[in-house]
Amino acid sequence: MATEATGGSEHAVGMPQLDFSTWPNQIFWLLVTLVVIYFVLSKVALPRIGAVLADRKSTITNDLAAAEELKAKAVAAEKAYNEALANARTEAAKIVAQAKAEIQKDLDAATAKADAEIAAKAAESERTIAEIRDGAAQAVAEVARDVAAELVAALGQAADAKTVTAAVTARLKG
Amino acid sequence: MEGEVAQLALMGKYIGAGLATIGLGGAGIGVGHIAGNFLAGALRNPSAAPGQMANLFVGIAFAEALGIFSFLIALLLMFAV
Amino acid sequence: MATEEHGSGLAIHPMDQFVVKPLFGDGPIEWYTPTNVTLWMGIAVLAMVALLVLSTRRRAIVPSRGQSVAELFYGFIHKMVEDVAGHEGLKFFPYIMTLFMFVFLSNMLGLIPMSFTTTSHIAVTAVLALLVFLTVTLVGFYRKGIGFLSMFWVSSAPLVLRPILAVIELISYFVRPLSHSIRLGGNLMAGHAVIKVFAGFAGAMGIASVVPIAAIAAIYGLELLVAAVQAYVFTILTCVYLRDAVGDAHH
Numbered sequence: 001m002a003t004e005a006t007g008g009s010e011h012a013v014g015m016p017q018l019d020f021s022t023w024p025n026q027i028f029w030l031l032v033t034l035v036v037i038y039f040v041l042s043k044v045a046l047p048r049i050g051a052v053l054a055d056r057k058s059t060i061t062n063d064l065a066a067a068e069e070l071k072a073k074a075v076a077a078e079k080a081y082n083e084a085l086a087n088a089r090t091e092a093a094k095i096v097a098q099a100k101a102e103i104q105k106d107l108d109a110a111t112a113k114a115d116a117e118i119a120a121k122a123a124e125s126e127r128t129i130a131e132i133r134d135g136a137a138q139a140v141a142e143v144a145r146d147v148a149a150e151l152v153a154a155l156g157q158a159a160d161a162k163t164v165t166a167a168v169t170a171r172l173k174g
Numbered sequence: 175m176e177g178e179v180a181q182l183a184l185m186g187k188y189i190g191a192g193l194a195t196i197g198l199g200g201a202g203i204g205v206g207h208i209a210g211n212f213l214a215g216a217l218r219n220p221s222a223a224p225g226q227m228a229n230l231f232v233g234i235a236f237a238e239a240l241g242i243f244s245f246l247i248a249l250l251l252m253f254a255v
Numbered sequence: 256m257a258t259e260e261h262g263s264g265l266a267i268h269p270m271d272q273f274v275v276k277p278l279f280g281d282g283p284i285e286w287y288t289p290t291n292v293t294l295w296m297g298i299a300v301l302a303m304v305a306l307l308v309l310s311t312r313r314r315a316i317v318p319s320r321g322q323s324v325a326e327l328f329y330g331f332i333h334k335m336v337e338d339v340a341g342h343e344g345l346k347f348f349p350y351i352m353t354l355f356m357f358v359f360l361s362n363m364l365g366l367i368p369m370s371f372t373t374t375s376h377i378a379v380t381a382v383l384a385l386l387v388f389l390t391v392t393l394v395g396f397y398r399k400g401i402g403f404l405s406m407f408w409v410s411s412a413p414l415v416l417r418p419i420l421a422v423i424e425l426i427s428y429f430v431r432p433l434s435h436s437i438r439l440g441g442n443l444m445a446g447h448a449v450i451k452v453f454a455g456f457a458g459a460m461g462i463a464s465v466v467p468i469a470a471i472a473a474i475y476g477l478e479l480l481v482a483a484v485q486a487y488v489f490t491i492l493t494c495v496y497l498r499d500a501v502g503d504a505h506h
Contacts, residue, residue, distance in 0.1 A: 015253040016273040017377045017444065024286035025275065026378040033296040037303055037357055042349035045307035049329040052314050052322070059316055228339060228491055235488040239434040242441035249444075253270065
């Protein structure tokens with residue numbers, strides 16, 4: 001079948017792909033196109049895109065590094081804060097312990113003083129009581145002697161003061 | 175007489191072109207086989223599937239090329255012989 | 256032309272869209288004539304410039320939408336070259352990027368209605384594939400010397416089989432540019448021709464033409480996928496071939 005070129009608007013004859021008269025034309029323009037594309041790509045487009053991508057990569061890497069640094073700083077700050085907190089706690093505990101010890105000391109002293117005073121007062125009271133008891137016993141003996149003498153007299157006998165006293169004393173002891 | 179021979183040649187050409195397209199069925203079987211096996215493998219081990227996409231396409235391309243050859247022969251018979 | 260000479264009822268000319276026409280007048284097509292090939296390749300170049308150069312002119316650290324797309328293309332191809340062809344292959348990154356951008360943009364521009372698909376022409380794809388073939392062969396011999404031939408001598412196979420395998424490997428090596436170019440051109444041509452055929456049905460079917468129109472819409476979606484996938488496949492196969500030339504070992 002026919003394979004020659006068709007000009008203008010006629011219908012294709014056979015396969016236009018196998019119309020070899022147009023091959024030099026196509027090959028020529030293809031080579032021109034490829035050379036143009038190759039030069040535009042290798043001189044302009046690809047270095048530019050490659051540079052942008054490399055830029056972005058380094059920017060991202062830098063940002064990541066910066067973020068990492070900030071994170072490390074934050075961690076350090078937190079650590080310092082925690083340390084300060086711990087120190088303050090220890091300090092406070094120390095102060096509390098000191099204050100407690102002082103109060104305890106004061107308290108102990110006051111307690112001891114109070115104990116001593118109480119002991120002194122108790123001793124005095126005991127002495128007073130003993131005195132009163134002694135006084136009472138003497139009074140009782142006196143009263144008993146008098147009563148005995150009176151009784152003896154009432155019974156009609158002469159009371160010998162010496163004898164009565166001795167008898168009363170013996171009785172009181174008994 | 176000459177006209178009859180020409181008619182006969184034309185008939186043979188068309189029949190031949192039609193027969194040549196049967197080859198495309200083979201290409202279809204081949205491509206389907208590759209894609210199906212790829213899918214079966216990908217479902218067994220999905221993590222390995224993305225790395226094999228290039229091989230999948232190369233395999234499909236090779237299988238398809240042979241079908242395209244028969245299509246080309248059909249076209250040649252129709253238009254160029 | 257068969258469909259016309261023998262008077263089928265439908266006037267479908269699926270191959271019309273591939274005709275190379277001069278832009279000005281009706282003259283013969285010399286090698287320098289500006290044709291629709293020139294026009295659409297020029298548009299591809301402009302699209303490439305808009306996509307990769309204009310969009311990145313601000314060089315922003317935080318990219319705009321256009322710059323993100325440019326970076327996406329860059330990263331995609333860069334990773335592909337590095338993964339498939341190895342670190343040594345990165346020297347060829349601009350070359351592979353050129354191929355990818357040209358094929359991808361031509362495929363996509365070809366999907367614009369009434370446009371001309373440069374990559375559907377065997378002349379174009381054959382030149383692209385031959386460039387890859389020559390590059391791989393020359394670089395392979397330049398870098399490895401005669402050792403490049405060891406990729407045909409499969410040392411892991413039994414000794415008896417090696418000559419047979421060498422012949423097979425050699426044939427497959429020389430078939431590479433053929434399959435490489437026909438795959439791309441054939442896929443594009445087939446898809447576009449199918450759309451045209453369905454469009455012809457739509458013109459002849461009256462009210463029932465919603466069916467072929469719906470089919471065209473579906474095929475158009477498929478063609479978008481094919482355009483992208485074929486550009487990807489063309490590029491990744493280039494990387495695979497390049498690995499033979501620059502990689503450490505054949506496997």
